[in-house]
Amino acid sequence: MKQAGSATLLFENRPYVLSAASVAGKAEEKGPYGHVFDEIMEDDRLGEKTFEQGERKMLLKALCRAMTRVGLPMEEAGCLLAGDLLNQIVTASYAARELAIPYLGLYGACSTMTEALLLGATLVDGGYRDRALCAACSHFSTAERQYRFPLEMGTTAPPHAQRTVTGAGAVLLGASPLPHTGFRHVRLEAATLGRVRDLGITDANNMGAAMAPAACDTIGRHLEDRGMKEMDFDWIVTGDLGDFGSRMLRELAAEADLDLEDRHMDCGSMIYSPQQGYHCGGSGCGCSAVLLASYVLPQIERGAVRRVLFLSTGALMSPLSACQGESIPGIAHAISLVYEE
Amino acid sequence: MKQAGSATLLFENRPYVLSAASVAGKAEEKGPYGHVFDEIMEDDRLGEKTFEQGERKMLLKALCRAMTRVGLPMEEAGCLLAGDLLNQIVTASYAARELAIPYLGLYGACSTMTEALLLGATLVDGGYRDRALCAACSHFSTAERQYRFPLEMGTTAPPHAQRTVTGAGAVLLGASPLPHTGFRHVRLEAATLGRVRDLGITDANNMGAAMAPAACDTIGRHLEDRGMKEMDFDWIVTGDLGDFGSRMLRELAAEADLDLEDRHMDCGSMIYSPQQGYHCGGSGCGCSAVLLASYVLPQIERGAVRRVLFLSTGALMSPLSACQGESIPGIAHAISLVYEE
Numbered sequence: 001m002k003q004a005g006s007a008t009l010l011f012e013n014r015p016y017v018l019s020a021a022s023v024a025g026k027a028e029e030k031g032p033y034g035h036v037f038d039e040i041m042e043d044d045r046l047g048e049k050t051f052e053q054g055e056r057k058m059l060l061k062a063l064c065r066a067m068t069r070v071g072l073p074m075e076e077a078g079c080l081l082a083g084d085l086l087n088q089i090v091t092a093s094y095a096a097r098e099l100a101i102p103y104l105g106l107y108g109a110c111s112t113m114t115e116a117l118l119l120g121a122t123l124v125d126g127g128y129r130d131r132a133l134c135a136a137c138s139h140f141s142t143a144e145r146q147y148r149f150p151l152e153m154g155t156t157a158p159p160h161a162q163r164t165v166t167g168a169g170a171v172l173l174g175a176s177p178l179p180h181t182g183f184r185h186v187r188l189e190a191a192t193l194g195r196v197r198d199l200g201i202t203d204a205n206n207m208g209a210a211m212a213p214a215a216c217d218t219i220g221r222h223l224e225d226r227g228m229k230e231m232d233f234d235w236i237v238t239g240d241l242g243d244f245g246s247r248m249l250r251e252l253a254a255e256a257d258l259d260l261e262d263r264h265m266d267c268g269s270m271i272y273s274p275q276q277g278y279h280c281g282g283s284g285c286g287c288s289a290v291l292l293a294s295y296v297l298p299q300i301e302r303g304a305v306r307r308v309l310f311l312s313t314g315a316l317m318s319p320l321s322a323c324q325g326e327s328i329p330g331i332a333h334a335i336s337l338v339y340e341e
Numbered sequence: 342m343k344q345a346g347s348a349t350l351l352f353e354n355r356p357y358v359l360s361a362a363s364v365a366g367k368a369e370e371k372g373p374y375g376h377v378f379d380e381i382m383e384d385d386r387l388g389e390k391t392f393e394q395g396e397r398k399m400l401l402k403a404l405c406r407a408m409t410r411v412g413l414p415m416e417e418a419g420c421l422l423a424g425d426l427l428n429q430i431v432t433a434s435y436a437a438r439e440l441a442i443p444y445l446g447l448y449g450a451c452s453t454m455t456e457a458l459l460l461g462a463t464l465v466d467g468g469y470r471d472r473a474l475c476a477a478c479s480h481f482s483t484a485e486r487q488y489r490f491p492l493e494m495g496t497t498a499p500p501h502a503q504r505t506v507t508g509a510g511a512v513l514l515g516a517s518p519l520p521h522t523g524f525r526h527v528r529l530e531a532a533t534l535g536r537v538r539d540l541g542i543t544d545a546n547n548m549g550a551a552m553a554p555a556a557c558d559t560i561g562r563h564l565e566d567r568g569m570k571e572m573d574f575d576w577i578v579t580g581d582l583g584d585f586g587s588r589m590l591r592e593l594a595a596e597a598d599l600d601l602e603d604r605h606m607d608c609g610s611m612i613y614s615p616q617q618g619y620h621c622g623g624s625g626c627g628c629s630a631v632l633l634a635s636y637v638l639p640q641i642e643r644g645a646v647r648r649v650l651f652l653s654t655g656a657l658m659s660p661l662s663a664c665q666g667e668s669i670p671g672i673a674h675a676i677s678l679v680y681e682e
Contacts, residue, residue, distance in 0.1 A: 002468040007420075007443045009469040050665055079348075079534055087428040088659035089448045093537060097657075097670040102348045102534030104456060105657070105672075107430045107448040115445060119460060126467030127343040128350040146661075193420055193443030196434060316438075316446070318429035320487075324391055329438045331446075 005225025007193045009118070011125040014340070017186040017301075018131070018174040020293035021065035023058045025140065025166030028282075028290065031272040036294040037167070038065055044141055044166065052086065055139035055168075059084070059095045062168035062293075063135055070172070070182040074099050077172065078131035081120050083112040085138045085164070085285055086146060092135070101133075110211075110240050111194060111314030112136040113169060113289040114333040118191040120173050121335070125188075130175050136312070137168030138284030147204075147319055160206040162242040162268055162283035169289025171297070186300045190336040192222040196316065198329040204322050207330075208245020208268065208280060211313040214330035215241060216252040218311055222334045223258070230259050234305040237296060238332070239288035239312035240268035242280035267291040288312040297337070306339045346566025348534045350459070352466040355681070358527040358642075359472070359515040361634035362406035364399050366481065366507030369623075369631065372613040377635040378508070379406055385482055385507065393427065396480035396509075400425070400436045403509035403634075404476055411513070411523040415440050418513065419472035422461050424453040426479045426505070426626055427487060433476070442474075451552075451581050452535060452655030453477040454510060454630040455674040459532040461514050462676070466529075471516050477653070478509030479625030488545075488660055501547040503583040503609055503624035510630025512638070527641045530679045533563040535672040537657065543668045545658065549586020549609065549621060552654040555671035556582060557593040559652055563675045564599070571600050575646040578637060579673070580629035580653035581609035583621035608632040629653040638678070647680045 002010050024037040025044060034040075039061060045054035046061075059082070067074055080099065083106035084091035096103035108115040113136040120132030141151060143164040149155045157163075177184040197214040201207075215238050223229060230236065241249055246266040253260045267288045268281040292310060299305050317328040343351050365378040366385060375381075380402060386395035387402075400423070408415055421440065424447035425432035437444035449456040454477040461473030482492060484505040490496045498504075518525040538558050542551040556579050564570060571577065582590055587607040594601045611632060612623040633651060640646050658669040 003470065009464075052661065052665065083448065086659065087661065088450065088657065090657070090659045090662045093657035093670060093672075094662065094667065097537040097539050100536055103537055103672065104460070104534065104674075105448045107424065107446045109429065119445070122463060122467060122469055123350075126463060126469070128463055128467070129344065193445065195441055196438040196444055198438050316429065316431070316434035318427065318431045320393065320428065321431045321435065324393065326435065329434060331434075331444065333445075 007221055008225035009191045011121055011188050011190060013125045014187040014189050015121045015124040015173045015175060016177050017171060017297055018178055018182040019066045019070040019172040020297045021062050021069060022167060022169045022290040022294040023062045024290050028165060028167055028271060030276060033271060033291060033295055037290060038294060051139060051141040055091045055142050056094050059091055059137045059168040060098060062170040063133060066170040066172050070178050074101060077101050077133040078129040080133045081106060081116040082135040083107050085143050091137060109314030109316050110283060110285050111312045111331050111333050112285045113292060114312040114335050117335050118333050121188045121191060124173050124175050132173045133170060135170040136285035136289040138164050138286035140164045140166045143284060157279055158205045159279055160244050161279045162281050163278040164284040165271060165282040165287040167286030167290035169293035171293055183301045185339050186297055187338055187340050188335055189338045190226060192218050192334040194218050194331040194333040196329045196331050198327055200327045202327045207283060207315040208242040209248050210315045210328035211330035212241055212245045212248040212252060214332040215249050215311055215313050218332040218334045220256055220258060222309060233263060233307050233309045235308045236260055236264050237308060237310045238266045240283040241266045241313060242268040244280045300337055300339050303339050308337045310335050310337060348562055349566035350532045352462055352529055352531060354466045355528040355530050356462045356465040356514045356516060357518050358512060358638055359519055359523040360407045360411040360513040361638045362403050362410060363508060363510045363631040363635040364403045365631050369506060369508055369612060371617060374612060374636055378631060379635060392480060392482040396432050396483050397435050400432055400478045400509040401439060403511040404474060407511040407513050411519050415442060418442050418474040419470040421474045422447060422457040423476040424448050426484050432478060450655030450657050451624060451626050452653045452672050452674050453626045454633060455653040455676050458676050459674050462529045462532060465514050465516050473514045474511060476511040477626035477630040479505050479627035481505045481507045484625060498620055499546045500620055501585050502620045503622050504619040505625040506612060506623040506628040508627030508631035510634035512634055524642045526680050527638055528679055528681050529676055531677040533559050533675040535559050535674040537670045537672050539668055539670040541668045545663050548624060548656040549583040550589050551656045551669035552671035553582055553586045553589040553593060555673040556590050556652055556654050557597060559673040559675045561597050561599060563650060574604060574648050574650045576649045577601055577605050578649060578651045579607045581624040582607045582654060583609040585621045641678055641680050644680050649678045651676050651678060
């Protein structure tokens with residue numbers, strides 16, 4: 001049985017999370033989880049000439065760290081599944097050029113991390129690859145100037161806005177644990193493919209609201225497909241709904257008779273402290289990627305939580321579609337992570 | 342055995358191609374294969390207000406046609422794997438919104454069609470989905486204004502340039518043939534993941550040259566991984582190298598002791614006739630997608646060719662990376678299609 005319901009994949013061999021790594025920026029260091037990241041960027045460009053080149057270097061650092069942490073050369077990664085927020089996902093593609101390993105480019109906006117893990121787990125669980133390196137990243141300075149305004153304008157953000165996280169997260173999956181190193185208790189047991197949901201939100205500063213319906217839809221289907229209840233999960237973690245989107249998710253969930261209250265966490269709400277003044281929190285592919293890599297996975301590895309439903313959430317619009325009056329479609333892919341002895 | 346060599350996946354259950362459909366533009370209709378496409382767009386906007394909305398409608402038409410052709414409702418598609426050339430792949434994502442089926446967004450530039458088929462075949466072969474709908478599209482008018490110049494400028498193209506194909510191709514894969522309809526002789530037996538290759542080409546009008554090294558690399562590895570020879574394939578078809586890139590591929594192949602001469606075909610060189618004056622031919626995700634859907638697959642189905650190695654080829658740069666002086670990385674993913682009684 002490798003399918004359940006309409007959209008859930010069951011991983012019979014439960015691929016292992018072997019390693020994970022994160023690199024984050026200064027603003028993320030100042031947040032409540034600043035101490036968990038593996039590396040903090042002293043400089044937003046990492047010594048490169050442009051922010052875009054700095055973002056690429058940040059992703060490469062996370063990818064290389066995930067491999068060296070467990071003593072594996074990059075050739076042993078099996079393949080890279082990655083994406084980012086820049087047009088034509090140039091961060092991921094140019095990073096892949098440096099690594100010379102098989103590469104699959106993904107675009108799921110901020111849902112990319114779980115899209116990569118879902119597909120990577122399929123390749124490993126099915127026996128098509130022994131390992132798969134999954135990654136996503138975003139960068140405040142590159143995203144801001146591509147999606148919104150030149151940084152030099154110093155535009156102020158409205159109250160529903162979220163700040164794009166500067167960060168890269170990488171997770172190495174494998175068919176079997178490594179002999180003397182790496183994680184050995186975190187396994188992927190199932191995943192649910194997201195559907196595009198759109199309730200008609202047109203405010204590009206309120207992406208949390210645009211993504212909440214997709215998150216609710218995927219959580220509900222995951223539970224239904226597997227015949228499970230909310231309480232079967234210690235945590236249900238969403239990617240970057242932020243404060244406003246999280247409230248909306250809880251309301252939508254309540255309408256659907258799901259009780260998320262005490263087990264829902266949102267990476268977007270977690271990553272900054274209110275004192276930092278970033279309104280509704282963090283967003284961007286990097287937001288869920290760095291907290292997954294450096295907080296959620298280690299918590300499962302040490303047995304502090306036993307089963308986590310993790311959903312990165314994406315808003316699939318573009319600046320052009322927004323100009324053409326389109327509303328913002330959302331999507332969320334879910335993976336179920338479990339602690340095993 | 343589901344792996345061979347460093348980058349090849351073997352599909353033990355050999356997923357079936359159940360259906361395929363294409364929609365193309367007027368310029369493509371005037372080319373030598375104009376008669377094979379399922380539908381020709383009378384108008385580049387398909388009656389919509391913008392080219393982008395027209396492109397989306399074109400993709401939706403191809404997706405729906407692939408399903409209705411075999412009498413299946415869209416819910417039976419299993420999942421959609423798709424991508425296009427627009428920023429944030431808005432064509433695929435907004436099309437997915439209309440369909441409300443599980444969706445995985447991909448970005449492989451013009452390599453997207455084989456990336457989608459490779460991943461779709463993995464999901465079906467591994468038993469995770471009964472079917473998968475794979476698609477890619479591009480549109481001259483949307484690509485031109487995003488990647489190059491406003492159409493109103495009437496810019497002339499240099500001799501190495503290729504024209505972005507207006508077209509959408511969709512292919513439905515399945516674990517078993519349908520009882521009374523659809524293709525039943527075309528199966529996917531293997532696929533090779535591409536690596537990013539970059540020989541330093543910086544001319545964004547010469548993408549064929551940027552992609553040829555990746556195509557050569559993937560062809561060589563597919564043959565090596567499977568212990569096969571060029572002559573084991575009736576055709577080796579590349580996506581959109583165009584005339585110049587195809588010559589370069591044959592030279593690179595000759596250096597690598599591969600004899601492609603009489604079995605290599607390139608969709609970019611095939612899709613227009615020289616009289617149309619489009620220089621080196623066609624490009625864009627839609628180029629290989631429409632010729633695969635409406636020419637290559639039907640030729641295999643009727644047994645005219647027995648085994649085809651099909652590689653969509655992508656140039657992974659962005660206008661921004663080009664402005665920042667970066668060279669153009671290329672990638673090619675290969676699928677091996679075989680006729681079976």
